[in-house]
């Protein structure tokens with residue numbers, strides 16, 4: 418009988434993006450694939466790996482200890498990882514791409530269904546126009562004192578602390594170029610406002626109910642889009658503009674331009690937020706087992 422080690426089964430991957438926030442999708446229904454931070458970082462490496470802002474690990478909720486309790490309402494769990502291998506609670510663009518993948522793969526038959534995330538179940542609706550709408554839940558606005566500031570180089574701006582299941586610091590600036598090259602994370606103070614670190618959005622006005630952003634993502638650096646970030650920006654802009662839907666008693670919609678496209682965000686008077694945007698599957702392939710194990 419041979420004692421030679423058996424080669425691992427090839428790992429299927431797909432590549433997708435939502436407003437150019439791009440992801441490696443790893444289908445792993447029974448949760449058998451180990452994903453240490455180093456492996457995620459190698460997969461996301463844009464020169465030596467597949468290249469992505471993050472990994473969407475597709476696991477049956479019943480097979481994942483963090484999602485088992487959600488299995489009755491959402492069959493699939495989006496185990497999201499940033500490109501440096503760190504774990505995040507939620508990814509707004511990712512959940513649209515995740516939903517597109519599940520439907521394309523025949524793993525869900527309905528056009529509307531729940532996806533389990535670390536921030537709770539998110540309800541998605543696949544539109545006929547190729548876009549996907551996600552119920553993003555409610556924003557929380559942690560205490561504003563002491564005020565949060567964001568600094569890049571010599572420049573400092575006041576910022577709004579908005580939590581969309583994951584943390585955001587939203588700073589309104591005169592020009593998106595003011596944020597500079599964003600090769601390093603902006604400095605956010607006070608540090609204890611964000612014990613787990615934060616995503617930072619820089620925002621300018623484009624017109625009534627219309628803003629544009631750049632984002633530096635926790636764990637991924639500057640990206641072309643951030644769905645949770647766009648929702649945080651919408652909430653911060655609506656409060657700044659005196660357009661809080663809870664006070665007006667009607668839904669409020671903002672168009673949020675990101676470097677990679679456009680997202681439409683609506684907040685209802687009860688605080689529930691819906692985001693609509695594209696979700697694209699680009700490719701499918703196999704990860705070379707020897708490379709993965711090296």
Ligand SMILES: N[C@@H](CCC[C@H](N)C(=O)O)C(=O)O
Nearest residue numbers: 505508509510583643644645
């Ligand atoms: N790009 C995502 C957010 C991904 C997680 C984020 N970097 C974090 O660490 O919180 C989105 O579209 O929301």
